Amino acid sequence: MDKMPKWADVILIPMISVILALLVSGLAVVFIGESPIEAMTVMVRGAFGSAYGWGYTLYYATNFIFTGLAVAVAFHARMFNIGGEGQASLGGLGVAIVLLSVAWPHWTVALIAAIAGSALFGAAWATIPAYLQAKRGSHIVITTIMFNYIAASLLVYLLVNVFRVEGSMAPETARFAEAMHLPSAADFASFLGFRGSTPLNITFFIALLACVGVWILIWRTRLGYEIRAFGHSETAAVYAGINPTRIIMVSMLISGGLSGMMAINVVMGEAERLVLNFVEGAGFVGIAVALMGRSHPVGVVLAALLFGALYQGGAELQFEMPAISREMILVIQALVILFTGALDNMVRMPMESLFLSLRSRRDAAEQRSPAE
């Protein structure tokens, strides 16, 4: 017998956690000496009040959907992939190599090639940690952290020494050719008021497709069943004939590939060249998104939207209330991770006892009523 109805587990607890995180952040704003309600209004208006705001919110959300799905897929196999940052950097490298080495005639072919390149490079960067976890028992969390730093150094080296444009000081690649530029929201949805400057581009739909893909993979395929079985109990999975090495490798490669695909949105869709530090923490936001979204694609989309709004709203907040610096977003992000991830039991235990007492009272009432 479950202690709580399913809706409470899936919706109520994440909601309470997020509200707690926002309340604590509000206290921090009070501490700074500003009005939290005003800050909240500015953020909501900044994120959703205009086509401009929506363009940025959905653009950030696209990144977070990819990295959130990446963490979620790994979570299903009970792997904690903290290396999204490095895998996304390598994904960017993949996109740049694919787009700079071949003169693709049209953006559609270029997009398919970029998806392949980014996913391949992202997955490749997850291969060694995954292999070491599966074969040598090296803790995946530590190895993926190490690979984040190795990726950062590698990218600096390549951008400074290999890909830098002759005569330029900036550590970035040449711009991709005009024919490969992805249509932005201004091109395909100008009727919604999107202008030319919006970073939102067609990758948003790729992200949504990836959600559907992950849902099918996890809940509608044999492999997904094996991943979930492995995540629930490794010993039971082994008895059922599931090969642990295969599950660890496959789930981590998919996870790395999804992280890498985040680069399509930024490198190909927005910057149109590979620049340093383009990931900007999106790999880590993925952890918060997957935790909040309970590792389900629908939850991931909603959580990614929330974080997209936080990032865009936070940027607006810095303009309108300079006393609150942009790093306030990091605080909110940390609190969401804390309450939905680490302090989950703090919210869960009282809720469970609440539901149990409600049920026992109802059961008692039902037992009494037939006697009357």
Add this chain to the structure above:
Amino acid sequence: MDFLTILQILDSTVRLATPLLLACLAGLYSERAGVFDIGLEGKILASAFFSAAVAFTSGSVWVGLCAGIAASMALALLHGAASITFRGNQLISGVAINFLAAGVTVVIAQTWFSQGGRTPALSGDARFDNIVFPGAESTMRGVAQQGPLGQVYSELISGHSILVYVALLIVPLTWWVLFRTRFGLRLRAVGENPAAVDTAGVSVVGLRYAAVMIAGVLCGLAGAYLATGLSAGFVKDMSAGRGFIALAALIFAKWRPWYALSACLLFGLLDAIGNRYQNIQMGELIIPVQFMQALPYILTVIILAGFVGKAIPPRAGGEPYVKER
């Protein structure tokens, strides 16, 4: 490369290794007691900010040090609550603490000082001065005129901030506490087999909290040294991954104090060489500085892979303890 240059590199090795060593020993206590701590980075950063901010405001570096340790211990308490009391995921708690510190430090720095997320530069009593031993030269010219032994004494042994010597003393202290005291035996036992410790009538929760709080103190020292000894003030993200290098050193050291010292000195040396030489030319081969920066992480992955000696973590690490009913 002359003798004095080598000494100078070794001198900066000691300086750069000190925050790593303190953080590494912090991780040692925590992980030996069965609590994973990837929040070392965040605790160092929080302490760096609060020590610099309070040292600037009060004018005394010692008050600043206390504030830094207090900030680090507050985060340690949060980690303890999440991972011991509420039996949450210790790794996720660590991630959250890192972000919390990265955000809170800059937000408060902006509110207090309005200098774009940094503290004003520290000087005078608001910084840890270098201690010059009796008979040691403190000027470059003076050192250059000494004989080799005198140069070692003046350049390498003398002339560090007090926290450097404290950190070096904590190594044997940690060894003694862990391997020669009852508390240390219990601490190690709680990281290997908490149920046995519980059966013996010792509080698992109490021991783990003690270990996590000791880690808080040590990270506090590391952060304070970073902001008030190594540099003169706090800048955004100044811990720059040192918490994770310390974690790498901890694995490299196989969770042992003396090995931790050598691992931290090795990583400090890599850092010192990387700071001094941009690219190292070895015949035809040029080693780029980025490779030197990535080397601690690459070495750790190799060690983790178990090809060069196996690193076996404490057995109960990462598992919350649930008392049997």
